[in-house]
Amino acid sequence: MRPYVRDKKTFSQSEVPENTCFEAGYLVSVNSGWRSIRPVIDNAKCVGCQQCYLYCPDGVISINDKKAAIDYDFCKGCGICAKICRLNAIRMESER
Amino acid sequence: MANTADSISREEYFYGHKACAGCGGSLAVRAALKVLGKNAVSVLPAGCMSAVGFNFPQLCFSNNSIISTFAGTASMLTGVEAGLRARGFKDFTAVGFAGDGGTADIGIQALSGAIDRNDNIIYICYDNEAYMNTGIQKSGLTPFGAKTTTTPAGKNIHGNIRPKKNMFEIAAAHDIPYAATASVGYIDDFIAKVRKASQIQGTKYIHVIAPCPTGWGVPVDETVNIAREVVDSGLWYLAEYENGEFKLNRKPKEFTSVADYLKKQGRFRHLSDEDIDIIIKSRDKKWEYIGKNFKFD
Numbered sequence: 297m298r299p300y301v302r303d304k305k306t307f308s309q310s311e312v313p314e315n316t317c318f319e320a321g322y323l324v325s326v327n328s329g330w331r332s333i334r335p336v337i338d339n340a341k342c343v344g345c346q347q348c349y350l351y352c353p354d355g356v357i358s359i360n361d362k363k364a365a366i367d368y369d370f371c372k373g374c375g376i377c378a379k380i381c382r383l384n385a386i387r388m389e390s391e392r
Numbered sequence: 393m394a395n396t397a398d399s400i401s402r403e404e405y406f407y408g409h410k411a412c413a414g415c416g417g418s419l420a421v422r423a424a425l426k427v428l429g430k431n432a433v434s435v436l437p438a439g440c441m442s443a444v445g446f447n448f449p450q451l452c453f454s455n456n457s458i459i460s461t462f463a464g465t466a467s468m469l470t471g472v473e474a475g476l477r478a479r480g481f482k483d484f485t486a487v488g489f490a491g492d493g494g495t496a497d498i499g500i501q502a503l504s505g506a507i508d509r510n511d512n513i514i515y516i517c518y519d520n521e522a523y524m525n526t527g528i529q530k531s532g533l534t535p536f537g538a539k540t541t542t543t544p545a546g547k548n549i550h551g552n553i554r555p556k557k558n559m560f561e562i563a564a565a566h567d568i569p570y571a572a573t574a575s576v577g578y579i580d581d582f583i584a585k586v587r588k589a590s591q592i593q594g595t596k597y598i599h600v601i602a603p604c605p606t607g608w609g610v611p612v613d614e615t616v617n618i619a620r621e622v623v624d625s626g627l628w629y630l631a632e633y634e635n636g637e638f639k640l641n642r643k644p645k646e647f648t649s650v651a652d653y654l655k656k657q658g659r660f661r662h663l664s665d666e667d668i669d670i671i672i673k674s675r676d677k678k679w680e681y682i683g684k685n686f687k688f689d
């Protein structure tokens with residue numbers, strides 16, 4: 297399980313300043329809009345070595361059934377995964 | 393060899409953060425928390441990792457986490473550890489993530505105090521070699537020659553004129569139970585060191601090089617490669633301090649080119665051949681010292 301996007305709560309003035317503690321892992325916005333390019337996994341080439349998973353700064357890669365999968369809501373398109381993959385199983389494609 | 397990926401939690405504890413694409417600091421924080429797990433209580437001072445992690449109500453840490461004063465990472469860790477212990481909690485790790493400025497300059501006194509008391513905490517300095525969150529000012533860990541907004545590169549002075557402080561050996565000089573250096577480019581080594589630190593009683597200090605593409609002037613997909621190259625060229629080293637002894641973990645057979653490492657980065661592009669020579673000489677001097685004083689097996 298990873299943190300997921302929830303509804304943005306509304307706060308009244310009196311709730312906020314007194315106590316800025318809040319639930320951990322509470323996400324209200326995605327990062328997908330930051331991307332100009334997106335990583336695309338070639339399942340035929342991916343061997344599930346998990347190197348891309350280890351090095352993704354945003355933690356958006358998971359390994360399911362020995363194949364890498366990307367959470368495009370939070371991937372920023374940095375391209376680190378594509379450079380890490382020794383099998384060239386990740387290609388960066390332009391976002392339209 | 394067992395895959396490091398299988399040794400850490402599948403959960404993500406630093407997720408949805410607003411760090412720049414390719415941020416090395418965020419990789420360090422993410423990896424360390426995946427070692428320590430959900431019972432890690434993290435403390436972050438002012439700096440990029442708190443700025444990108446806590447944007448109320450977007451809270452990107454899914455473990456308990458708190459912002460400290462800029463100077464007080466280590467003292468807040470002391471309080472967190474003592475408080476939880478007093479309330480009867482046993483299974484937790486108090487871990488700090490502070491930048492190079494927050495560690496080597498402004499937070500050094502609190503850190504020194506915590507080590508002196510031997511509080512049971514892990515202090516991780518993610519070193520991006522400048523005050524990045526406020527727009528790239530020189531810190532005590534900015535290397536010689538680097539251009540920052542406070543050490544500009546001009547005709548007469550070519551960026552920072554001072555060498556990088558030796559924080560690893562400063563921490564070790566307290567005779568701390570465990571200190572280590574690392575780089576996000578060698579993530580398996582970093583993960584192993586965080587795990588080792590979590591199993592040692594007392595204060596632990598880990599200094600991890602975490603490139604900042606924005607401040608270093610490198611493409612965002614080069615973070616990991618440049619974090620490897622700084623080690624491969626001998627300008628950084630992977631080592632540990634334990635039981636009163638220094639140990640080198642990785643000895644490059646032959647150093648890769650220092651000039652190549654520097655010229656890839658906007659912050660060093662202005663350096664002259666003479667400047668690069670100074671950097672190579674200081675590297676060689678450091679390795680002579682390591683050869684004499686660090687064990688390697």
Ligand SMILES: Cc1ncc(C[n+]2csc(CCOP(=O)(O)OP(=O)(O)O)c2C)c(N)n1
Nearest residue numbers: 438439440462491492493494522523524525
């Ligand atoms: C006492 C105090 N002085 C200055 C600041 C402004 N400030 C916030 S973040 C920051 C830079 C932190 O640099 P570093 O510790 O290297 O972390 P980085 O941002 O590079 O990750 C500064 C100067 C502050 N928040 N508090």
Ligand code: SF4
Nearest residue numbers: 342343345346348381
């Ligand atoms: S690095 Fe490449 S081969 Fe390995 S899991 Fe990722 S995509 Fe698959």
Ligand code: SF4
Nearest residue numbers: 352371372374375377
């Ligand atoms: S492009 Fe960057 S953020 Fe996206 S999956 Fe690859 S490494 Fe992660």
Ligand code: SF4
Nearest residue numbers: 411412415440604606
């Ligand atoms: S400025 Fe640098 S350290 Fe800060 S979030 Fe961006 S890449 Fe990371």
Ligand SMILES: [Mg+2]
Nearest residue numbers: 491492522524
């Ligand atoms: Mg910094």
